[in-house]
Amino acid sequence: MIEAHQLTKRYGEKTAVDRLDFTVRPGSVTGFLGPNGAGKSTTMRMIVGLDAPSAGTVTVNGRRYAEHASPLQEVGALLEAKSIHPGRSAFDHLMAQAYTHGIPRRRVDEVIELTGLRTVAKKRAGAFSLGMGQRLGIAAALLGDPATVMLDEPVNGLDPEGVLWIRNLLTALAAEGRTVFVSSHLMSEVALVAEHLIIVGRGRLLADTTVQELVRQAGGDTVKVATADPARLREVLAGPGVEITGRAGSEELQVTGLTPRSIGLTAAEHGIALFELTARAVSLEEAFMDLTRDAVEYHGTTTGIETPGRVA
């Protein structure tokens, strides 16, 4: 479990992390999302004591990282800046870490197996591909068999096979009851593994939510219906929990609270012809962009490319 209370980091004038409050719980994957520069890496560095908070606190399993007798057994982290000796083999790198933390050799063999590094374990880490280097970083993070696993942008630059491997690994670690905290600036990627989402922008907490809830808040699932008689269709569809909008004079209606199937059946019952019946799920990417639009530091200036607006 990771708990942040009013966590703040200032670099001179710049507030990189601004009074963050959040809890990351065991047993599921929590996505840590935000545009570039939102403060994700800084927050993660503070979690493992690599940066000191300017104010507030963050604890792992109830204590600050530095207060744990065996921190590697509490939290395993893959952060962006890696410190792997390029001349050393993957095995030697892991052994060196294990040795300094009182971890048995058996565990080194286990993490090598778990991360699929067996065939390259004796090769120089400096000659590793990005994907192999990432696996080695994850092997190191898992060395202490930690209850909490934290990965900063783990799929950056990986090929589809590597992305899939990490996705499955994260799901498996959470299923074992671990706390899994993973950062990304891509909603589509996180939505595939995470249940819980912590979204930040310019250092501030923008949302502490679930994937489902975010979709619902963003307008849920809307059905677009086109008919020659929108006024009558409105009448027959009206009911509790049903919301219908549409511009005056337009053949198009936007309906929430009904499935395309029930709209089609009701229209048929009343002899109303439909020209179009399209389910339009609000994409998570759109919901995320809506939420973070004001927090993006650098907007492109290309005209004519716009994010599709939300359906009211």
Ligand SMILES: Nc1ncnc2c1ncn2[C@@H]1O[C@H](COP(=O)(O)OP(=O)(O)OP(=O)(O)O)[C@@H](O)[C@H]1O
């Ligand atoms: N050591 C530092 N000195 C000064 N400013 C810093 C330092 N580290 C980070 N920052 C600034 O703090 C802000 C947050 O940076 P951080 O790297 O935590 O964001 P991020 O969400 O991880 O972004 P990205 O997705 O690009 O990695 C940025 O504006 C960054 O420039």
